[in-house]
Amino acid sequence: MSERELTCIICPASCTLKVSVEPGGSLKVEGALCPRGVEYAKQEVTDPRRIVMSVVKVVGGDLPTVSVKTNRPVPKKCIQEVMKATASIELKAPVEIGQVIIKDICGADVVATRRVKKVNSM
């Protein structure tokens, strides 16, 4: 890799980043509006990671599903593993935001991002 152009995905500003290798071997990042872009570019060229999101079935709640996400980015190659795990789960209401749904998968926890209140069935 002599030079690579990336689009920062940290925020919607979508900065165009130029990553190059300095003579000493360290990475140089240009074009970032904030330090998080520099961090992202370095991570992306060495070990790309993503937050994974899905929905999980809930029974007995005011909504039929609860949305979930990994609480930190997981390696890109682990995305399918997380999706398989969330697809096989069914929860009972209530579910609170931040509640851990799956503990420790690919170095992250899967947490709830919506609130599902319990409703009394007929």
Added chain:
Amino acid sequence: MIEVLELNYDSVVIGAGPAGIAAAIRAQELGLKTVLVENRDLLGGIPLQCVHPGFGLHYFREDLTGTEFIYRFFDKMEKLGVEYLLKSHVHSIELVAHNEKIVNVITPQGVMRLKTKTLIYTAGARERHIFEINVVGDRPAGIYTAGEAQTLMDIYGIIPGKEIVIIGSGDVGLIMARRFALEGAKVKAVIELMHYPGGLMRNIVQCLQDYDIPLYLGHVVTRVVGKKRVEKVIVAKVDEKLKPIKGTEFEIPCDTVVLAAGLIPNLDMLEKIGLIIDPYTRGPIVNEFLETNIPGVFVAGNALVINDLVDYVVEQGELAAEGARYFIENDGIPTIDWKPVVRGRNIRFIVPHYISGKRDVILYARVQQPEKNVIVAIPEIGWKMKQFNVRPAEMIRVKLTKRLLERASSAEKISMEVIPSE
């Protein structure tokens, strides 16, 4: 004989998405007697079905999902005791005097006449549908807007198809492409008429490139084919006038078509009472308080201008509430020598349309064409911002302080332009 309940308010907010919720909270905090009216059976609007992150980076300085973002506002609403009505349809709005409007609402509790000094309209936008984008052919099952697909998948947990073609590369379409791919459906193509993407660049990267989904720029779906269910679409290349080129047609077999062809502000209710529309935003003409040409009627969020960030939507809701208070305190926004805000080179639109120059303002603009290495400038005040890239999909937001605007006190207008940088 129908019994009609008459109630008095300082401010009635129509639409309980992020703009309306933010407006109602702010209005309540400012001491206005406020009610929030929503026609669905739940509060929250679209963020409730946005399970992806990227929300709140500006407002909360945290990366939240749409769902997490909107629940923070629910909690605040509850704490403040903001009054709201669900399953309530606004039937009509009557203008009685400059400081008196009547909002007729049909609610599960009966018909209500809400008498109010100000109105904050935050009914969002609607999705452009297939008949608006010249896609002909059959009309079988399996055609959804991106928002409908999102409701099905992310509220109800139902995947609407297995082999998907997405028409339009707006953000909701890109987000849904990733959601389909994550849930195991095959997204065969995203077809975009323009020669540049409709959505944010970051979404092209993390929603399409991450999942090897092909993006066809400068292409159009000319026909949908299918008896009961969608069977395939016919795609063609377009020329520089965006007309299909004969002989370039090819087929993509699929069972589902998802439309992500942009949003249009939802303003029918206000157009009936004389709202003036900006043809470039398709939203209302507003001053720096987001007040429209109808005194005491404010518009915020996607009903004002199609935003790409919920943070801006909330900001506009709060600003409209502050405008409503200023209106009530002064029995109308005092007559000011308004300066028009005009579009310069490569600016498609700019909001608000009129400013006083005597108060801090936030300008929201979009460019007409993508351009590299440019300067965004407001020459009347000598303001400049260097940009590597400007794209129509990425809104330009600029906050100008009162002090900065004083430099233009003798100017008749304020203008924004994009100029190539040397």
